[in-house]
Amino acid sequence: xxxxxxxxxxxxxSQWVKQSGSLWAFPGILxxxxxxxxxxxxxxxxxxxxxxxxMPAVPLAPxxxxxxxxxxxxxxxxxxxxxxxxxxxxxxxxxxDFGIKMAFIVxxxxxxxxxxxxxxGDPDLDRQPFSSNAKMxxxxxxxxxxxxxxxxxxxxxxxxxxxx
Amino acid sequence: xxxxxxxxxHVHLLLNHVPTTAFVVALALYVVALFNGNDVLKKIGLAxxxxxxxxxxxTYTSGSxxxxxxxxTGPKSELPPNVISAAIHEHEDAALWATVLMELTGFFSWLGxxxxxxxxxxxxxxxxxxxxxAVLSFVTMSRAAFLGGHIHHIEIRPDVVxxxxxxxxxxxxxxxxxGSVPNAPENCPWQAAVDDVRASAxxxxxxxxxxxxxxxxxxxxxxxxxxxxxxxxxxxxxxLCMLFxxxxxxxxxxxxxxxxxxxxxxxxxxPIGMLGFAVNLVTGMLFFIGIPSQYNGNPVFYWKVVFxxxxxxxxxxxxxxxxxxxTESGRDVSAGPKIAAASAIVIWVCVLYCGHMxxxxxxxx
Numbered sequence: 001x002x003x004x005x006x007x008x009x010x011x012x013x014s015q016w017v018k019q020s021g022s023l024w025a026f027p028g029i030l031x032x033x034x035x036x037x038x039x040x041x042x043x044x045x046x047x048x049x050x051x052x053x054x055m056p057a058v059p060l061a062p063x064x065x066x067x068x069x070x071x072x073x074x075x076x077x078x079x080x081x082x083x084x085x086x087x088x089x090x091x092x093x094x095x096x097d098f099g100i101k102m103a104f105i106v107x108x109x110x111x112x113x114x115x116x117x118x119x120x121g122d123p124d125l126d127r128q129p130f131s132s133n134a135k136m137x138x139x140x141x142x143x144x145x146x147x148x149x150x151x152x153x154x155x156x157x158x159x160x161x162x163x164x
Numbered sequence: 165x166x167x168x169x170x171x172x173x174h175v176h177l178l179l180n181h182v183p184t185t186a187f188v189v190a191l192a193l194y195v196v197a198l199f200n201g202n203d204v205l206k207k208i209g210l211a212x213x214x215x216x217x218x219x220x221x222x223t224y225t226s227g228s229x230x231x232x233x234x235x236x237t238g239p240k241s242e243l244p245p246n247v248i249s250a251a252i253h254e255h256e257d258a259a260l261w262a263t264v265l266m267e268l269t270g271f272f273s274w275l276g277x278x279x280x281x282x283x284x285x286x287x288x289x290x291x292x293x294x295x296x297x298a299v300l301s302f303v304t305m306s307r308a309a310f311l312g313g314h315i316h317h318i319e320i321r322p323d324v325v326x327x328x329x330x331x332x333x334x335x336x337x338x339x340x341x342x343g344s345v346p347n348a349p350e351n352c353p354w355q356a357a358v359d360d361v362r363a364s365a366x367x368x369x370x371x372x373x374x375x376x377x378x379x380x381x382x383x384x385x386x387x388x389x390x391x392x393x394x395x396x397x398x399x400x401x402x403x404l405c406m407l408f409x410x411x412x413x414x415x416x417x418x419x420x421x422x423x424x425x426x427x428x429x430x431x432x433x434x435p436i437g438m439l440g441f442a443v444n445l446v447t448g449m450l451f452f453i454g455i456p457s458q459y460n461g462n463p464v465f466y467w468k469v470v471f472x473x474x475x476x477x478x479x480x481x482x483x484x485x486x487x488x489x490x491t492e493s494g495r496d497v498s499a500g501p502k503i504a505a506a507s508a509i510v511i512w513v514c515v516l517y518c519g520h521m522x523x524x525x526x527x528x529x
Contacts, residue, residue, distance in 0.1 A: 027521060030519065034520055042212040046413060046436070
């Protein structure tokens with residue numbers, strides 16, 4: 001396993017990401033990851049807060065149209081995240097904080113699928129107040145994304161920071 | 165012109181008129197509006213408070229860059245002979261207080277304008293609160309400006325004036341009764357009084373002169389705790405998500421996406437965005453006060469502040485344009501607000517870009 005990670009880390013691509021000094025390499029990939037985070041977490045959190053009762057005048061049903069944008073952002077971050085992981089595979093894979101971040105993201109994505117099915121799939125959406133189940137889901141989603149951001153940001157400080 | 169603006173000291177000397185002179189105008193406007201019950205004037209006053217608060221950020225940060233310029237970057241560089249370090253520090257602390265109050269004034273002014281449109285009337289507590297904050301801002305900012313004047317007009321600094329007067333008294337006594345004063349000075353140049361003050365400040369370095377000023381103590385608190393920087397960074401990212409999503413959803417609606425959502429509905433989202441901005445303002449200022457040298461003279465930081473100011477102008481435009489916010493479901497807004505909406509997205513993408521690039525193009529972390 002370690003050999004595999006080692007060989008990924010010493011590949012030409014990983015070396016370019018880590019050491020080329022090009023603004024397109026590490027800084028650019030991380031920038032795309034940040035924009036992706038802002039769109040992904042931002043829109044999802046907006047929807048969660050709406051479920052929790054903020055901004056009552058905003059109808060929720062039309063916001064479903066933002067979901068493709070959310071998933072584009074998700075895949076941008078999956079790809080850029082994999083690139084960043086490849087550049088620092090050996091230490092990230094041994095970093096507990098990285099595991100925590102991944103766990104939060106898996107939980108957040110599952111919560112999101114459930115919200116899409118239960119809340120957006122409800123034919124009475126926008127016609128009656130949200131059930132406490134829906135509210136629980138919204139809270140869970142907020143907590144998971146907040147956890148993912150926190151764990152992600154802390155990757156720069158805990159363990160063996162490979163970059164910034 | 166570009167040459168001048170690239171030296172942040174010039175920028176500071178230019179910008180320092182905004183929180184002082186322009187603020188007096190805004191405050192006068194606001195007070196007159198309160199007496200006349202003139203709502204239009206009052207809205208303009210609130211919008212001015214908001215924008216001046218935005219400019220104050222640039223004024224504060226450029227001041228730190230101006231200090232760095234004065235002190236020089238070389239290991240042996242020192243302040244010009246007519247500048248006293250304590251004068252800079254007193255000005256810095258006064259400016260920090262004034263900036264905090266100014267930002268509060270700006271925040272509640274914005275909130276007032278927002279509520280005015282959403283609830284159709286201003287809540288009763290907003291007017292007195294903004295008035296009190298504005299007056300406090302005015303008083304503290306005047307003090308900061310007054311102390312700022314002491315940095316280059318050393319001849320009005322009380323301790324220098326006192327020494328100069330003492331010297332002149334000796335000279336006077338000597339002229340009237342020659343020989344009455346031992347070691348009487350031949351003349352009293354201002355520089356002698358300045359050197360005297362500087363020497364006594366350095367002599368007392370171990371004592372109170374060695375005590376860092378308030379801004380530095382706040383900064384030391386930020387960098388002195390290992391958990392502080394990561395925590396602030398995390399909050400900065402959470403604030404960024406809040407701000408960015410509101411910018412996206414609201415402006416995409418104004419641009420015609422999600423037309424089925426009425427504009428007054430997305431208007432309800434604005435406080436979340438402003439709260440995100442407030443979180444980032446506080447955390448960002450703490451980064452800045454923590455390690456100013458990372459940002460002074462860093463071109464990306466300079467541009468970040470410029471884009472934030474543009475963002476402030478953009479918000480001010482939207483706060484004063486009422487009709488766009490009344491657009492119902494299925495309707496388009498007119499060209500003006502659409503252009504402003506598109507520029508808002510561009511502006512905040514640029515702010516995020518500049519912030520992100522601080523460590524890579526500049527030297528911040």
